[in-house]
Amino acid sequence: MRNIKLTIEYEGINYSGWQAQDNALGIQEVVEKAIANLTGERVNLIASGRTDAKVHAKGQVANFLTNSSIPAERFKYALNTKLPEDIKVLESQEVDLDFHARFDAIKKRYRYVIYNGEMPRPLYRNFSYHVDQPLDISKMEEAAKHLIGRKDFRSFMGPRTDVFTTIREIYSVDISKKDDLIEITIEGNSFLRNMVRIIVGTLVYVGLGKIKSQDIPKIIDGRDRTLAGPTAPPQGLFLEKVYYD
């Protein structure tokens, strides 16, 4: 028995997210079927975490146990022949039998892209959130500082979530602007359901003047989802990288 770790890139537009939803295809099942097709084994593919419907990944990490004799580094080529164009394995390697893609993740990096221009842009539509009113980046940066650290992020958690604790640590929030594209890069130890999208939705509200940057601590302390901004749409979000020891 060997444990294989995969690094996976996907364009999320056509999927229900990592997990299957009623009648919509999940990325997990597509990769599991490719593995079954290749090895004849029905495996349970464990990801670093779920991604929402339409969310993209450049570096999702997942692992599975196999009795196959395929060399670990060949899995990426072999699986890619079975996978659709919008899901591909970038790396495959053998790891210790006790490696667990979710429990062992120590840090994640997400990137969120906002297109801040007037007219809708076909080339950006599947990879950004279109905000057509001008955003005040310096106010968003002020607000972002208040999010750094180990805090209770209950106000930034989506519905229908069952977690042991809502305390998470954010290491950094970087905001950069190039022409009409704004990128928000967030690193943290772990994230609650919809947390990055609610953070972005809140920062956008700050940028629009609908929430004051100095009110962010109050929003965190309130531990109430209704205090934060809206959930930004999924297609602007990219799971960039998952870190392990």
Added chain:
Amino acid sequence: MRNIKLTIEYEGINYSGWQAQDNALGIQEVVEKAIANLTGERVNLIASGRTDAKVHAKGQVANFLTNSSIPAERFKYALNTKLPEDIKVLESQEVDLDFHARFDAIKKRYRYVIYNGEMPRPLYRNFSYHVDQPLDISKMEEAAKHLIGRKDFRSFMGPRTDVFTTIREIYSVDISKKDDLIEITIEGNSFLRNMVRIIVGTLVYVGLGKIKSQDIPKIIDGRDRTLAGPTAPPQGLFLEKVYYD
């Protein structure tokens, strides 16, 4: 009667190109239908030039004559309500009645994106040409210099073309690399059918060592399509900007 100039962005993946082909939808007819839907008029939309199937545009220019009383600058908003997500009007303005999007164009800028890495990448697949062998950029730059100027580009012209002359002028070819993405930006007065894609296919062959950079003048002088490299695939190509006096 007024003459309206449109600047149009489109993602070309789902279209047969600017022009309709057997059973495949052309961008021209989609925009013409949106105009008919809005004004009740059947117009003939004249573009700066055709783009091939799957080729993208960030700044295609087209014009049409109308008796509609809609203010010129309102056309973009009104047409966008009728257009699909992958085709949008970025600008609309009234121009002189004798303005002609094709005949009056004095310069065009194209950009071509090559993804030069080993593994297939879902997020790049519709917007780049995947070359999985390493490319020698400095050799490609040497080769590109030989393309600059007013020359007979018959060797770089696609099939089934009926043109008065195959002489064109290329003003610049810039090649830049950032991580595993290579961008080739080409400016010229006008381009033959498939010309940018054949130039890119030839530069890729130079980068792979299959054609020598110093052989480019011979390829041009030969006036024979079989001397140049292959036609690079369409999805890496973007019509960036069309210039008028």
